[in-house]
Amino acid sequence: MSISYTVRHATHPADSRNYDTAKLREHFLIEQLFEADTVHATYTLHDRLVVGGAHPVGQPLKLESFPTLRSEYFLDRREIGIINVGAAGSVTVDGEIYELAPKEALYIGKGAKEIYFNTSEAGKALYYFNSAPAHHTYPTRKVSLSEAETVELGALENSNHRIIRKVLINSVVETCQLQMGITELQPGSVWNTMPAHTHDRRMEAYFYFELPEDQAVCHFMGEPEETRHLWVKNNQAIISPPWSIHSGAGTSNYTFIWGMAGENLDYNDMDKVAPTDLK
Numbered sequence: 001m002s003i004s005y006t007v008r009h010a011t012h013p014a015d016s017r018n019y020d021t022a023k024l025r026e027h028f029l030i031e032q033l034f035e036a037d038t039v040h041a042t043y044t045l046h047d048r049l050v051v052g053g054a055h056p057v058g059q060p061l062k063l064e065s066f067p068t069l070r071s072e073y074f075l076d077r078r079e080i081g082i083i084n085v086g087a088a089g090s091v092t093v094d095g096e097i098y099e100l101a102p103k104e105a106l107y108i109g110k111g112a113k114e115i116y117f118n119t120s121e122a123g124k125a126l127y128y129f130n131s132a133p134a135h136h137t138y139p140t141r142k143v144s145l146s147e148a149e150t151v152e153l154g155a156l157e158n159s160n161h162r163i164i165r166k167v168l169i170n171s172v173v174e175t176c177q178l179q180m181g182i183t184e185l186q187p188g189s190v191w192n193t194m195p196a197h198t199h200d201r202r203m204e205a206y207f208y209f210e211l212p213e214d215q216a217v218c219h220f221m222g223e224p225e226e227t228r229h230l231w232v233k234n235n236q237a238i239i240s241p242p243w244s245i246h247s248g249a250g251t252s253n254y255t256f257i258w259g260m261a262g263e264n265l266d267y268n269d270m271d272k273v274a275p276t277d278l279k
């Protein structure tokens, strides 16, 4: 099997208050997503999102089911969003090839069977994905950056000037519960998602990339009045429970992919917390 998977149980905020650094990282940080010719998948019990990465080098990599799913095919009861975070590549869905330029996204609906992540010439295509349970089949569709709903937020004066590209969002593509997008911090800006927020109706995963190898992001999590931090490197991801803020400050600018699943598809459903109210 070319899929390497782990399961993370859901956490209670009262319990996580007592976590030390190692325990915080064990529960919320996904350190490795990319390994040559392997699909890595982390199944979190927070809304049953699967967070994963594929790095095909020698040959196309198949998206296989794994025992926790108890399904013949990965997407028997799921939908998936894939974003190319490496060099230009392609994904094959039941014989149909979808070319994916860097940062282009592919939504694949429930029921698709044979899915392959294809190699790029230099073996540099990297595919990041989020998959959520689905009860309806929406059409498979590629979404380019020009089709995304794009907003510019923040200001250099607040060190948080950023472009948010809502790629898999209900104004652009139909999904059951998945939403994904790409946020690019502009040069000199390091803070994402400030003011921070929670959304008890959805969990979220953050995947940090385009971060120089010798730089790091300090990711903040926890209940607004009881925050914790985790230091994150390039190409690592964070699981953010519904009760947790999710925000970060880098030692340089960077890009990240946010992905959500849960009760609604309302991106603007956020309970914002003023910076002065965080503890």
Ligand SMILES: O=C[C@H](O)[C@@H](O)CC(=O)C(=O)O
Residues within 6 Å of the ligand: 162, 164, 181, 183, 192, 193, 194, 204, 246, 258, 267, 270
């Ligand atoms: O619920 C929405 C997500 O946390 C992100 O879209 C926030 C984000 O990209 C940002 O403000 O930088």
Ligand SMILES: [Zn+2]
Residues within 6 Å of the ligand: 197, 198, 199, 204, 246
């Ligand atoms: Zn959020």
